[in-house]
Amino acid sequence: MRIDDNKCIACGACLPVCPMAAITLEDVAVIDHDECVDCGVCSRSGLCPVNAFVQDESEWPRSLRSVFSDPTSTHAQTGVPGRGTEEMKTNDVTGVFKPGSIGIALEFGRPGIGTRFHDVDLVAQAMAKEGAQFRPENPVTFLMEDTATGKLREDVLNEKVLSAIIEFTVPIENLKSVLAILPNVSQQVQTVFSVECINVVEPDGSVPMDKILEDMGIARYPNGKTCLGLGRRPVEGDN
Ligand code: SF4
Ligand code: SF4
CATH class of the missing domain: 3.30.70.20 (Alpha-Beta Plaits)
Known part of the structure; x- marks a missing residue:
């Protein structure tokens, strides 16, 4: 602009x-x-x-900024408007999450702070080491040079956007290690991110991830969000 x-x-x-x-x-x-x-x-x-x-008209990679930050923009390659597929927010309407796995979305950035892709890259690589299978239709996955390592293309790393979402699945037995390392990873990024998890409910109505969360002392907030990382940007007059 x-x-x-x-x-x-x-x-x-x-x-x-x-x-x-x-x-x-x-x-x-x-x-x-x-x-x-x-x-x-x-x-x-x-x-x-x-x-x-x-x-x-912006040239690559600057053109990514509006794709991820302007909700009226649509990602040319994926046809996805805005930041991610948001499948998890729509409660898995297409049935992509299977029993035995957990869907996880990490939402980076908020108004006031945004996010650069080097922070998204850092966390994506940490998640790949935990067995993350990145959702192919997600716009951030499209920016990865290697989905096995989660590494993003070098030329996009300094681009800043309002928000970006990583979406992936891991086997349910990996959930504990994923959640255990996120607080450490959050100390290394210059933004905030929230963590969302989804899994298929058992026929008896129980939630497979509940026991893992309980063992880790993490409360489950249906449709809630917890931001990790930095707080809001200080403003003049703050103590
Ligand atoms: S960040 Fe958005 S509102 Fe601010 S100058 Fe750029 S286009 Fe305008
Ligand atoms: S709204 Fe902003 S850009 Fe427009 S005239 Fe006022 S200061 Fe200038």
Whole structure:
């Protein structure tokens, strides 16, 4: 995204809507292009009285920013809009999760902090070592140069997006080691991520992952989220 200097009247109306706080006011409004995730919110908000926002066509790998950050964008290769397949959020409507396995989604980034792909890469590689089978139709999987190792392509690592989701399955016996290493991995990333798990309920109504979670002292929150990693970005005036 860029601002047309010749149009901007420095009214400041756009500053509060940017989820990355990437717009500052000088003689005219200025966008920090390294922080901007091309989400399009500033433009779509309609707040600019002079229509100064311009979204130019981006080249690879910059083009990934809008694909992952702008919900009106669709991933060209996968046809998936936004960040991931979100199959787990729709309660497995296509039956991809099988008895004996656990589906796991890790959601990186939030408004205010976003995520760079080098953090996604670090966690994906850690999960691959735990036997993760990455979902092929997920946009992050598409960026992997090797799905066996979880390694992402080198040229995308510095790209910043509002949010990205890794989706994978592991055998249920691997759930414990996956959950055990995530707190350590979260200390190494410069963003937040949440962890979601799904498994097929037994015919008697019991939930296979419950015993593992109980043994680890982890409470299960149906449809809940727990963020790991850094907190929100400090703002001026915070102690
Ligand atoms: S496109 Fe999004 S991140 Fe970039 S300046 Fe506009 S609101 Fe901020
Ligand atoms: S809302 Fe438009 S005119 Fe006002 S500061 Fe932002 S870009 Fe400039």
